Amino acid sequence: MFDFIRTHQRLMQLILLILVVPSFVFLGISGYSFVTADPALVEIGRAAVSRDEFVQAQRNQLQQMQESSQGRFDPALLDNPQARQALLDQLVDRKLQIAVATENHFSVSDGALRRAIAAMPQLQVDGQFSPDRYHEVLASYGLTPRDFEAGQRAELALDRVLGPVRDTAGLPAPVLDGLKRALTEERTIRLRVFKAEDHAKDVQVSDQDIQAWYDGHQDALRLPEQVSADYLVLDEAAALASVPAIEEAQLKDYYEQNKARYVVPARVSVSHILIKLPAGASDEVAKTALAKAEDIVARVRAEPSGFAELARKESQDAGTARDGGRLGWIQRGTLPLAMEQAVFALKQGEVSEPVKGPDGYHIFMADEVQPEQGESFEQARAKVEDEVRRQLAADRYADMATKLTSLVYDNPSSLEPAAKELGLQVRQAGGIARDRLLSADEAGPGAASASGDSAILGDVRVRQALFSAQVFTDKQNSGVIEISPDTMAVVRVREATPAHVPPLDQVRDHIRAQLTGERARAAAVAEGEKTLAELRAQPSAEGFGEPATVSRLDPAGLSKDVLDAAFAVEADKTLPAFGGVALAHAYAIVQVDKVQPGTTDAPALDGLGQQMARVWGGVEQQAVLAELRQQLGVKVTDEGRRLIEQGDGGSN
Template structure:
C-alpha cells in the first residue's frame, strides 16, 4: 500500500484535490448527513446549526489543503483575519442551507447512478476502465471505507441537485451574445502621443525643506511594521562542499575506471533525408505506389549526390525539413529505433542510403558528417571526474552536517555559535524581516534581507513564520532546522526586535526625494499633455499632428499593447463623434489620443464559438447565487453571539 503511494505521489495529490476536496474539504465525511450540535452553535439554520466544531474542522482542512498546494509560499497568517474567517463561515452556512434543502425535498441518488458516477472518475480507472483494485487503494490512502466514501458521494450528488439544474438550464439570449461580440470586436483607428513622466524627472528640483515638510505631514505613511534582524545558518551544497579534503589521483583513477562508460561520447551522424509519406492505414496499393516513388527518387539521388538538397526541397514530403534541404541535424546513437540506426550508422560521410521503411513512410538518408564513438582518457576527463567525486563527497557531508546541525541547535538553544563552530559554518545576518514580507533596502539599510543573496530564502513563509513564533520571538531560542528543499536547510534566531515605528528623517530622506520627484514628474507630464490637448482645439484634423506615433487599429480583444486606461478612453468615444482628440492620465504619465475613426468589428469564428459557452457559464453561476440567496432568505438563519467572537479571532479552538 505505502509502495503504491510512494510511486504514485502526483496521482495521489491529484486524487486528493479532485475527489476529496470537493467532497470532504470543509465538513468531513460525516458532515453530509449530520452536523454535530453542541453548546457552541455559531449559526442556526432552520432546525440545525453550524457549530464551533464544524468551523474548527473546516479551518484545519482549509489550512492543510493550502499548505499542501503551496509548501513554500503559503503563510497561515493570511487566513487569520476577520474577512477570511467570515468567508469560511459563510461557506459553511451556504452548505448547511443546501443540505437542509436537499433533505427537506427528499433529493436522492439511485444506486445505479451512484455506481456509474464513481466508475466514471478517471482517477479510479486503469486503461479507461474502472478498477476495483485502484478504488480500494485510494480509499485506504485517505482513511475511508467504501461505505463512507459512497455515502459522501451520494450526498454530494444529492446536494448538487439543488442548484445543478439551475446552472445547466441557464442560457443567454442570442441578441445579448451578438451585442457583446460586437462590443468586443468594434475597432478604433488611432495614434498616440505619450508624455512620459520619466522625461520630466531630470528637470524636477526637490529641496531639503520640501523633504522635511513632506515628512512632517506624512509620517504615518512611512510607518514601518514590527521587524526583526535575524541571525541564521544556511546549510546547502556550497556549505557542504566548503573545506572538503583534496581527492588523491589514485582515488580519481579508481572512480574513472568504475564509471568509464560515463565518459564515452556515443557515435553520431549528421543526416539529411527525403521522405515519401505513407498515410496512416494505407492500403497495400498505396504503400506500393509510395515505395515506387521513393525508389525513383533514390536512383536520382544516387546518380548525383550533390543534388540531394535540391531534390529534397522539391520532392520531400516532410514539410518541416524540405525547405532546409532535408537537414535533420545531428543524430546520436541510441536515440532512434534500432532499424533506422542500423541503416544510418552504416553510412560513411557523403554516402546515401537506399530506401528505408521508417516512421511516416519511406526515407532516403544522406550522411553529411560522421563522428565515431569517442572515449575520453583519464587526463581528458579528470576535471569532470574530480567534480563528480567531490559532489558525492559533498552529498555525504551534507547528510552528516544536517544530522549534527539538528542536534547542535537543539542542545544549544540560546546561540547559533556552537553549531557554527562545530560545523565550520558562518553565521549570517539580515535586517528588515517583517511578519508578511521583507522590507525594501531603502527603508532598512544596506544589511536588508531584501537586498541579500538569500532574499528568496528569507522571504519563504516558513522562515518568517519561524522568526515570529513564540519559541524564537518570545523565548529568544533558535528555531528548529527548516528544510527549504532537499538540499537547503536553515536555522534562524532573532538578533534584534524593532517595534513598529516611524523612521528618522535621515533614514528616509532619499525615499521621500524619489517619491516627490516621481509625483512632480507625473504632474509635469500631465500638464504638458493637457496643454498640447488644449492647443489642438475642438476640430480634429484629417491627419494626426506631428509627434504622434504610428496608426493603430485596436479593439477590446486586441489592445495592441495599449494601457487599459488608454484603450477604455478610445473605445468610449462614439463613432459618430470622430475624429477627435482625447486626453488620458496613465500610470506612466499622460497620453493624448488622436482617434481617427470607428470600424465595425469583423466576425470572429473563435469568439463566436466560445462566447456563448462562457456567457452561459457566467449566467449560470449568477443564477445559482441568486437561488442560493433566495433559499437563505427563506431559511431561519440566526447568527449566535459565539460567532462574533469567532470572527474577531477571540474564540479558542475547542477541538485542538
C-alpha cells in the same frame, strides 16, 4: 497503500469532503438547534455557523494550502478580513443549501447514485467502472461502501439545490453575438505619451513639504514588527568547501574510468568487398576464393577510384554491395580482432590484403580515418577535479545535514557549535517581518532583502520559524528548514523590533522621491489633459507614434488602461477621435484613426459560449443564494463581526 493514496490525491480529497462535511446533512433541522456554549458567528433561521465550525474550516483550508504548496504557503494570506469573510460566506452558503435540501426532503435514487459513482474516472479501468478498483480505493482509505455511498448520496442531494440553476444557465444568442463583436472589433490607433520623468527636474520639494507628508502619513510609514536574525546556510557551496584535497591518483582513476567522456576514440569509415567462403569448404575451394580476393586487391590498387563499382559487381555481401560496399564508421571492439587490426592499420585511401573472417575473405578500403581525439588527463585535470569534488560534496552534504540536525538540537541556544563543527559561517541579516522582507530603505544597513540570501530568508517557512514561540519568545534555534533539496537553513532571533514609525531622517529621501513622483505625475497629467482638449478642438498628428491595429482579443502589447481608453472613444464620431488616460507614471492620449469589425469566427472565440454559460450560471447561483439569505434571515452576530475584523483573537 500510501502509494495508492499519493496517486489518487484528488479522489482522496473528495472522500475527505464527503466524510467530514456532509455526514450529518440529513439529521433534520433539529440537528442544528441544539444548545451549545460555542458562540454563533452567523444565525441562519434555526441553524447557525458556530465559531468552532469556522475555526475548523480555517484549519482545513490552511492545511490544504500548505499541502498543495509543499509547505510554502504563507498563512498571512488568510489572516485578513477579506479572507475570513470569504470563508464565512462559503460556510453560510453551505448551511443554506443544507437547510433547503432538508426542508424539501431532497433525495437521490439508487440508480442516480450508481451512475454518479460509476462515472468517477478514478474508479474505472479502461473507461469502464471496475468493482475491484472501487473496493480497492475504499479499502485503501479505511472506508466501507456504505459510508462512501451515504456521503456521496448527500452531496448529490445538495447539488439539487443549485445544480438546476447552474445546468440550465445559458447566454442568449444576441448577447453572445454582441460580445463577440465587441471582442473582435479592430481599431487603428496612435499614442502620444507625456512622461512624469520629463517633469521631475522642475519639481521642488521643501523640508516643510517633507515634514507635512511625514506627519500626515504615519500609518503608511509604520513598519511592522521585525527581527534581525543569525542563521546558518548549508548548501552545495558549503559542502564543496568542506571537501579535503583530492589525491592525484584518485583523479587519474576517475579519468580512466570515465575516459569516454573526455576522449573520442579512433574510428575508420570503411568500405569492403566480401568473397564468401562456405563453412567446411575444402582447401581447393579456399584457395580459389583467396585467389579471387587477391585479384580484386590488385585491380583496386591499380585503380582505387573504381572500388565502389567493383564492389557492386564482385562483392557477395548483398546488403552493402548495392551501396558500393560501404560499411560506415567502425570503432574498436566492433569487429573480430584480425579484421579490426587490418582496418585500423590502414591509412586513408589504402586497401588491405584479403582478411579472412567468419564468412569469407574481406578486402577493406579506408575511406576516412579519424585518430583518437579529446583531452589528455593533464588537459582535462581541472574538469576532472571539479566533477570528483562535486560527487564527494554530494556525499558530504548528506553527512553534514545529519550532523547539523543533531548539533542544532543538542545546542538549542547557540548556532556557534554547529558552525564550528561544520565549518559554516554564522550570517546575520535584519528587516525580516512576518509577512515579508522589508526593503533596504525600510530596514537600513544589513537588510535581508538586499543580501545574497534574500530568497532563503524570504521563504515563508523561514519567516514562520523566526516568529514561532520557540524562536521568537524562547530565543532558541529553529529546527533545520529544508529550502530545497540542496539547501537548508537554521535561524535564531538576534533582536526583535516592535512595530514603529521610523524617524524622519531615515525616510526623508523616500518621502522626497514620493513627493517628486506624485508632483511630476500630476504635471504630466495636466499637460496631457490640456493637450487632449486642444486636439479635440483642433486635431493634429504632431507627436503621435506609428499606427497600430488593436482589438480586445489582440491588444498588441498595450496595457489594459490604454486599451480601455482606446475603446472608450466613441466610434460614431468623426475620425480621428481622441481619448486619454492617466497612468502610474505618465498620461497617454489615444488617437483613433479607424474602426472596423473583426472576424467573429476566430479560433480564439471557440468555446466562448460555454465559458460564458458557466459564468452566467455562477452569477445566477449567487442570486439564488442571496434570495435564500433574505428568506431564511441570515444575520451576522457581533461575535461574527469581531472575528472577521480581528481574527481568531477577536474574542475569547
